[in-house]
Amino acid sequence: MTATHSPRIARSTLINLAGLLIPTVVSLATVPLYLRWIGEVRYGVLLLAFTLLGYFGAFDLGLGRAVAQRVARQESSEERNRTFWTAFLLSAGMGVLGGFVLYFLGHWLFADIFQIPAALRGEAQKAIPWLAAIVPLIALISVLAGTLEARQAFLSLNASQIIGVIGLQTFPLLSVAFGHGSIAALIATALAGRLVGALVMFWLTARRLPFMGWPALHRAEIGLLLRFGGWVSVSGAVIPLLTIIDRLVIGVQLGAAAVTAYTVPFNITQRLTYLPYALSTTLFPRFSQGQGEDAKALLQQSITALTVIQTPFLVLAILLMHSFLILWIGVDLAGKMAPVAIILLLGIWINGPAYIPYAYMPARGRPDLMTKFYLAELAPFLLILWTLVAWIGIAGAALAWALRSGADAIYCFAATGTIETYGRAISLTVVPIIGSALVALTEPPIIIYLSIGSFFLAISLGITYYRLPESLSVRIKFRRKPPLSSHFSE
Secondary structure: OOOOOOHHHHHHHHHHHHHHHHHHHHHHHHHHHHHHHHHHHHHHHHHHHHHHHHHHHHHHHHHHHHHHHHHHOOHHHHHHHHHHHHHHHHHHHHHHHHHHHHHHHHHHHHHHHHOOOOHHHHHHHHHHHHHHHHHHHHHHHHHHHHHHHHHHOHHHOOOOHHHHHHHHHHHHHHHHHHHOOHHHHHHHHHHHHHHHHHHHHHHHHHOOOOOOOEEEEEHHHHHHHHHHHHHHHHHHHHHHHHHHHHHHHHHHHHOOOHHHHHHHHHHHHHHHHHHHHHHHHHHHHHHHHOOOHHHHHHHHHHHHHHHHHHHHHHHHHHHHHHHHHHHHHHHHHHHHHHHHHHHHHHHHHHHHHHHHHHHHHHHHOOOOHHHHHHHHHHHHHHHHHHHHHHHHHHHHHHHHHHHHHHHHHHHHHHHOOOOOHHHHHHHHHHHHHHHHHHHHHHHOOOOHHHHHHHHHHHHHHHHHHHHHHHOHHOOOOOOOOOOHHHHHHO
């Protein structure tokens, strides 16, 4: 990998980042409207429904990631089409199966497990068929997205995803505006919004692959895809348990309103993972194509760069979170949500750089490594989560999530031999991150808050400046440190 790749990595990462940020802006506008128009409890039920839907995304059998890895390495359009259509048809079949499972399981969960007010249970039951209909669509979107990622068609990928996510967020509000505010109506219109994005993605995939011949299953491809996708699929079944089970446990122990109080800050703080996710998405096909030593060097340099670049954003988010929540959703809810958000941001600080080795392992043909670790940590995490939620409520769920994120990060770096690289990079950021968190949680008088907060922000900016890759700082006049590496230099 030569230095000339760096500008393309930067451009692709910015495109991926924009694809994540634009729906976020829409979300910031829509969440207060949801809370005002349908209420905190009904919105909590809607979030539970989408949380459950997220778990059933595992029914794509990991084919999206398998397609991204295989198509990135294939040279001919004929080979790429064999892989794509085999994955597409397999994914469609599994998506239909997942929809049937969700249809029958959903009735039981919404009737007997989740603490949903009696007045809303009927609405939730009527929404199950619409919810089940989204599962095949999610499975197909995964394969389409993996294909565009492999072709490094990041503009097409993000444009179609933006359309789909905005439709998912805004179509239900249009339904409410026209007088149809039941949970069934909300989920039906969310399905319509997602379908629009899927159709656009299919059209763009047809152009960028491009399509050749008729759709068909190819026996040789089935084995290759399922062997790779099998581990990803197991991971896809376990990851939602690790990432969405907190909301389900809250729903069981504390009720739908508590789900809202936890999910809103969770969703907000996850916006700080957009940069790691965007960079890892950009690097995945490059890791797949690169030679061993070159890919490993790019891995190490990306970890260091990402660790220092994310630090000022996290410090600023920690310091401003409570004030932002007050302006966004009001004083009462902000008081409950701000501590949860700060705990979650600490987890992101530790785990954010792990997105790079997390992408590196499957790209190099080892999707099994993280899956095995997820399986090992599942039972301990569930025990810790259940205990902490019972003990300290939604803050306990945030703490359990942060602990698990830290464990995931340590394993990622250990498995890829980069724990020393990560340790050196993150040790520089401990003082500003922990210091800003203590200031935000103790809430001293405003003058002290601003002074100490500004001090920690200045430290974080100084660290970023000192360790900034050359390609991102060529316009800064006073440069004291040599470039991090040729991967990030002009």
